[in-house]
Structure formats: structure tokens, C-alpha cells
Amino acid sequence: MSRRNILITGASSGLGEGMARLWAEQGRNLALCARRTDRLIALRDELLAHYPHIHVSVRALDVNDHAQVFAVFREFREEFGTLDRVVVNAGMGKGASLGTGHFNANLQTAQTNFVAALAQVEAAMEIFRDQGAGHLVTISSMSALRGMPRAMTTYAATKAALASLSEGLRADLLKSRSPIKVSTVYPGYIRSEINAKVKNTPFMVDTVTGCRALVRAIEREPDEAYVPAWPWTLMGFLIKRLPLSVVSRMA
Template sequence: MRKTILITGASSGLGAGMAREFAKRGHNLALCARRTERLDELKSELLGRYPDIKISVMALDVNDHDKVFEVFKAFKTEFGSLDRVIVNAGMGKGASLGTGYFYANLQTAQTNFVAAIAQCEAALEIFREQNDGHLVTISSISALRGMPRAMTVYAATKAGLSALTEGIRADLIRSRSPIKTTTICPGFIRSEINEKVKNTPFMVDTETGCRAMVNAIEREPVSAYVPRWPWAIIGFLMKRLPLKWVMKLG
């Protein structure tokens, strides 16, 4: 069992949902996010339910790259080791390119991809020192194809994150490292990032979606669509259907 799990972006949405599910299963948690008041509330909630686990929280804006390394190392020192790091922090701002919203598209690109590189670097430094660990990146079903409107840059960053994780895996295989990697591609799971989106097919609530994510993560596959039904089938089709059909999901 990978006892101690670090989750970024853990103050709300899928991060908080995964924290609740891992706590239920007896894992120790290292939780970080920008909104520390929410982290404190989550820590109190979980310790009230599961007093036998250990939970530590720290403030972290993943776009402060030096701070990413500092916080990850501090968690490692506190717990003695980190068994799994989940690169979850992200955002979904954006609009069609050329419509005056470069600032929003840039923020999404920096948070979802550049900051993810920092998180992967920091995690892998620790894992290489330990010669063990499980790196999990939270990508998206949208990573499979280009998407329109507000999803354009978001989907591109998630495609980049999936490719980054596969490249890391290739490097680890080449060096015969025992470190594992997993890319999780969630379908439509209700969270703060999509709370204003209405009438979306196959949308599941946060608790159901996070349970499916944690089930997949615990299996440690190379990659997984979650919930598996219907997203494994939709993912297969998305790679093959004409773009004019696929973009209706965006």
C-alpha cells in the first residue's frame, strides 16, 4: 500500500474529492493549494472521521515554481517519504483564440502545463532519491483531440500533460527504474471548474467521479479513462471520428 499521498490543488473539486476517498481508505495525506482556509477545513473534516491517519496541509501556488520544490521537500521531510504524488492543480479559463482573451488562455497554459512540469520535476527528484514512488497526472478526455472555444487551450495543455507523462515513463523504463507513472483522463465529473456547465451528457457527481479516479489510481495502470463507462468507449471513438463530430463535446 502506498501510504502517504501528496495531492496538489486539494482545496476543492477533484483534489478535495480524491483526498476524501483516500482518507476513507486509510492513507496519510499531504495536501496543498492556494486557499489554506479550505485546506484547514478539509483537514478537520477528515481527521474527525478518520482519526488514525496523518494529514498535513501547506499553502502552494503551483505557478510559484521554487515554492513547488520547497513544499514537496518539506512534506517528504515531515512524513519521511512520499509514496504517491498526484499532479492535480489546474484551471479552465479561456476563449477562442484571437478574441481578446490571451491573458486567460496564458493563465491556463501556465497553470496546467508549465506548473505541471515543476510538480513532476519536484516529485521525481524525491522518487529518484527513494528509488520508489508513483507519479499520477490528472489529464482529461479532452486531451485526445482539439476542442473549440474555451476548451481549445485547456485541451492542448492536457494533451501536453499526457505526452509529458508518457515521456517520463519512457525515461524510467529506459533506466529500469521501479518508479511508476499513471495518466488519468476523467470524463465529465462535476466540480468547481465546470459548475456552470449545464445539460452535459454523462456528467457524474463529484463523489462518484472521485471514487472512480481513486479506484483507477490504486490499480496503477499506465493510463485510464474514468469513469470507465462510457469514457473508455468514447475515448476510442474520439480518436477516430471526424473532428466536426468530436468538437460537439467541447
């Protein structure tokens, strides 16, 4: 099934921007939102210059403004007629070991990666239920598979919560035999702004390679996908089963 109109949050940089470029190349219409509108406008103008036959619309969105999330999603739906896919991508990676005086950083990550994601899921599902169709994509993380140490502790917990939320939603839709699809994607190490300072990381791929793998996985509309498939499908199997003392050294 071709999802013609795609909404992406956090689309001004990183994975969101990369996926937008690839879907534009495929001729999809794009609803792009993020806080940094200057970058969104530049991206829109670039995409339309290369692909003038598509429709690209941009709006400012702070996902922690929950009322704004609902308003922006509804405005996009009205503009495009339908929203065929929503990618809940906006997130952040601040954090520190619990109890070390950085509660505000951990709180900000928890609010952005889970509570704000909940608002996005609610807003998307409100539209999909009204349409009777749609594809929701939540961007989790390989770190969601186990508890992680130090700066990763809160981040991993939020991504695990998002994955659980998505699975619960799939269970809810199964009971009602709804045609709405929900996919949870677990990216491995893909270079982006959120990890730009991380060095010497094994299996790290560049942004373009990682985004191509993400788009390929999302187009299949699976329940869950590890991305890139190699080596992260195998790593996912191991991470769930290895002793915590071993897993903690992977972060």
C-alpha cells in the same frame, strides 16, 4: 502495493478534495496543498475528526510559484519520511477562442496546467529518484485526445501536453528499468468547481461518483486510464477516430 503517504495538489476543492476524503477513509496519510488554506485547514480538521489514526498535513501552495513547489514537496517529504504517491491535480479552465482578445486567460491556463504541472512533476520525480520508488499521477482530461473548439482550445492543448510529458517520462523510466510508476488519468465529465456552470452535459457524474472511480483507477496504477471507465473508454476510442467536425460538437 499500498501507497501510504499521498500528496495531492489542488486539494482544497473538487476532485482533489474528493480523492483526499476517499484515501483518508482507507487510512492513508495525506499531504494536501492549495492556495486556499482556510479550506485546507477545514478539510484537515474534518478528516482528523473522522479518522484520528491518520496523519494529515496542509500547506499553502501556488503552483505557479515554481520555487515554492519544490520547497513544499521537500518539506512534506521531510515531515512524512517518504512520499509514496504524488497526484498532480491542480489546474484551471479559463479560456476563449484564440484571437478574440483573451490572451491573458489562455496564457494563465497554459501556465497553470502545463508549466506549473512540469514543476510539480520535476519536484515529485526528484524525490522519487532519491527514494528509488514512488507513484506519480497526472490528471489530464478526455479533451486531451483531440483539439477542441472555443474556450476548450487552450485547455485541451495543455492536457494533451501533460499526457505527452507523462508518456515521455514512462519511456525514460522504462529505459532505466526504474520501479517508479507513472499513471495518466483522463477524467470524463465529473462535476466540480471547474465545470459548475456547464449545464445539460451528457454522461456527467457527481463529484463523489467520479472521485470513487478516480481512486479505483489510480489504485490499479495503470499507465493510462479513462475515468469513469464507462462510457469514457469507448468514447476515447471514438474520439481519436471520428472526424474533427463531429468531435468539435462534443465540446
